[in-house]
Amino acid sequence: MNRNIFITCLVLIMQSTAFGQLFSWFGSDDEPVKELLMDRKIQIETTAAINNMYNFKFYEADREFKWLLVKYPNHPIGHFLLGLSDWWKIVPDTGIERYDKSIHGHMDETIDLAEDMLDANGGSKEAAFFIAAAYAFKGRLYAERENWVKSAWAGKQALKYLEKSRGDENINPELLFGDGLYNFYSKWIHENYKSLKPLLTFFRKGDKQLGIAQLENVSQNAFYTRMEARYFLVQIYAMEGQNRKALRMSSMMHSIYPDNSFFHRYAARSSFALGRMQESEVFARELLDNITAGKPGYGDNEGRYGAYILGFIYNNYKRDKETAKFYYQKCVEFAQSNDSEDAGYSLSSLLALGNIEMDQKNYEKAKSYFDLILDQKNRKSSSYKTAKEKSQELKKLIRKQS
Known part of the structure; x- marks a missing residue:
């Protein structure tokens, strides 16, 4: 958010x-x-x-x-x-x-x-x-x-x-839907956006765990709002670090609605977060294949996720740096296409590209990737801090080369 x-x-x-x-x-x-x-x-x-x-x-x-x-x-x-x-x-x-x-x-x-x-x-x-x-x-x-x-x-x-x-x-499960979302998000905002606390004093206090429980009730027992509850639960589980639940829910929804790119993307994201690399690689390749095939609903967001996951796998597991660079670069391109250059996967791709080029002693090229991170507005991210340190280190290495 x-x-x-x-x-x-x-x-x-x-x-x-x-x-x-x-x-x-x-x-x-x-x-x-x-x-x-x-x-x-x-x-x-x-x-x-x-x-x-x-x-x-x-x-x-x-x-x-x-x-x-x-x-x-x-x-x-x-x-x-x-x-x-x-x-x-x-x-x-x-x-x-x-x-x-x-x-x-x-x-x-x-x-x-x-x-x-x-x-x-x-x-x-x-x-x-x-x-x-x-x-x-x-x-x-x-x-x-x-x-x-x-x-x-x-x-x-x-x-x-x-x-x-x-x-x-x-009394029916349908009516728990709004209460569940209110209970979770009102508390979540209070915890994550301190500047908004004065505004929240005008609303009743929420309860995140109660909100999740209510949405889970709706996701199992409601008729019309069941799928909407699952749509929000997938995101809530991911935000709360409950990646096993996020994967279970998103995988189930992906099997029910195989052409829904949102649930497909979250299945890839959740399996990757759990370190299930073989599973996440399958999801990631499917995302990119569906983009290539022009499948409705599949675009830059899905490409950014899929490309980063494959870049990470090739870089850290298959030890194929050139293929890793290809996918990392694709992630950056997808991010540039929909103005999400400051998103996590895009910044991580730039960081990985910089590190690979640095290891290969392509210092000027490496610095160009780190500088792209430093150009972003989000200066509190770990990627920004690392890029700043790397950029300063590269300046010294470049001076030694000249």
Whole structure:
């Protein structure tokens, strides 16, 4: 997490809390709103489309979501799911902006239809959940684009409607989703971003372990929010250093959704973090092969992970320095392509390239790699400190050569 972490997490929490109720009702022009959360037929019909979305079969998913627009034209469900589908199209790389207009458009339609529902149904709490969810997605996207004023405003609207939706909540695993995320992230922000402590005094205290337990409950027992809980748990486990759990979860999700690059990438990352090099090498090669094949969802982020893992393996296990340099350089190129030069794998690749060239007595070339690290803004990283020391050492060696 970075860049105005408080706002980003706030709208994230609003989004996820609302998601737990998003399927709680449907209706038509000539009948009142009908609760269908536990309707098995609707679950089966909707799950097929959602599974297609998570497996990056967006054409098939969107076709079913558009059908909801026809069947339930006065309800926000169709537009919300189409907006959610567009969001998942940028999950592998949130720097992609081509879907921004579509996401905002669908969420605006969701808000308009849900506001009509709110008026027509005497303050429908389900309608309020939809409005909160739509504003949360808008705020989250604004945060990604560093439009903090709009992000803060959307987050405020999400909070307002979230409060309207509280009460009359049936006990079911779906509703634990938002609480789980709130409990974890509010505590995590408090621990990792000391400067935001004054802002957090206005919110109830979280409990990270309770939050994880709640999300694990949802990931096993919920129907609609099960996969979203697993999406967040993969990241939470990685942040908390629980790499075995991260690998178990990401590998399972990769087997369920083999075309989802996000879970594929985390399976590679987690196996690598555990030192399972053969397994991580397979995942890494698959990532790069899928990029070469032009597979949807696979791009620079996946390339950065895959290339670094292979570079590390060739450098430290196969003792093939030239092939290691090839993959490290590919990692740097992928990072440059999506403006993530200051990411960990990119900096580590530059450090490794510098060390290899230094060992091969190519001092000027080695220094050029270390200087690239020193040009980055993150001066607190271990890579920056090491590069600074190496650069100073190289200056002496270069003077001796001349």
